[in-house]
Amino acid sequence: DAKTTQPPSMDCAEGRAANLPCNHSTISGNEYVYWYRQIHSQGPQYIIHGLKNNETNEMASLIITEDRKSSTLILPHATLRDTAVYYCIVRYSGGYQKVTFGTGTKLQVIP
Amino acid sequence: ETGVTQSPTHLIKTRGQQVTLRCSSQSGHNTVSWYQQALGQGPQFIFQYYREEENGRGNFPPRFSGLQFPNYSSELNVNALELDDSALYLCASSYGTPNTGELFFGEGSRLTVL
Numbered sequence: 243d244a245k246t247t248q249p250p251s252m253d254c255a256e257g258r259a260a261n262l263p264c265n266h267s268t269i270s271g272n273e274y275v276y277w278y279r280q281i282h283s284q285g286p287q288y289i290i291h292g293l294k295n296n297e298t299n300e301m302a303s304l305i306i307t308e309d310r311k312s313s314t315l316i317l318p319h320a321t322l323r324d325t326a327v328y329y330c331i332v333r334y335s336g337g338y339q340k341v342t343f344g345t346g347t348k349l350q351v352i353p
Numbered sequence: 354e355t356g357v358t359q360s361p362t363h364l365i366k367t368r369g370q371q372v373t374l375r376c377s378s379q380s381g382h383n384t385v386s387w388y389q390q391a392l393g394q395g396p397q398f399i400f401q402y403y404r405e406e407e408n409g410r411g412n413f414p415p416r417f418s419g420l421q422f423p424n425y426s427s428e429l430n431v432n433a434l435e436l437d438d439s440a441l442y443l444c445a446s447s448y449g450t451p452n453t454g455e456l457f458f459g460e461g462s463r464l465t466v467l
Contacts, residue, residue, distance in 0.1 A: 276455070278456075278458075283441070283461075283463075284460055284461075285357070285443055285445075285458030285459050285460045285461050286396065286443070286445075286456075286458045287458070288455040288456065288457065291455060329395060341386070341388075341396075341398055341456065342398065343388075343395030343396045343397070344395050345393075345394060345395050346395055
């Protein structure tokens with residue numbers, strides 16, 4: 243699996259957009275970019291995923307660069323409940339389900 | 354609420370003992386994987402089961418073993434417990450052939466080895 247690099251921590255003011263970057267420079271053509279978050283001591287929660295195109299759902303938007311070597315998760319209006327560790331991972335589109343998590347970005351939303 | 358339930362939520366064991374952790378997958382999910390998450394670290398892949406067969410394994414010794422049952426529930430067994438096995442153990446399920454679809458995680462079982 244490709245490795246990902248994320249900043250260890252970020253702060254964001256409540257109500258503002260939170261932009262969480264992720265580098266995955268060794269990603270291969272059949273690997274998807276997934277984002278999960280983990281609120282303290284709970285199981286990781288799926289947020290969004292994409293292959294090439296930008297994606298949006300009710301939780302967030304995912305922007306993937308044209309060369310696919312980096313991506314940004316955008317939480318458009320951060321709330322205190324968005325305080326969590328955010329993991330960017332890449333997964334093969336075939337084969338078995340080994341998923342490699344890094345240490346993620348701890349996002350602190352500030353009132 | 355992901356529909357993935359794990360038991361027990363917390364347990365304490367001593368070195369050398371054996372432990373069995375259980376996971377009930379979301380209805381219809383035929384793929385389950387297990388992860389170990391040490392304090393302050395991201396989850397580490399242990400192994401995956403698809404249609405009751407192990408079809409992928411991370412860097413964990415054979416004393417970590419598992420089972421998946423016809424109803425897609427599963428177990429993680431750890432023999433000869435070591436202090437470093439203290440961690441949150443997460444179960445994740447998904448539908449379809451392995452590596453398709455998002456993973457749904459349970460809340461985990463926190464194991465403390467004394």
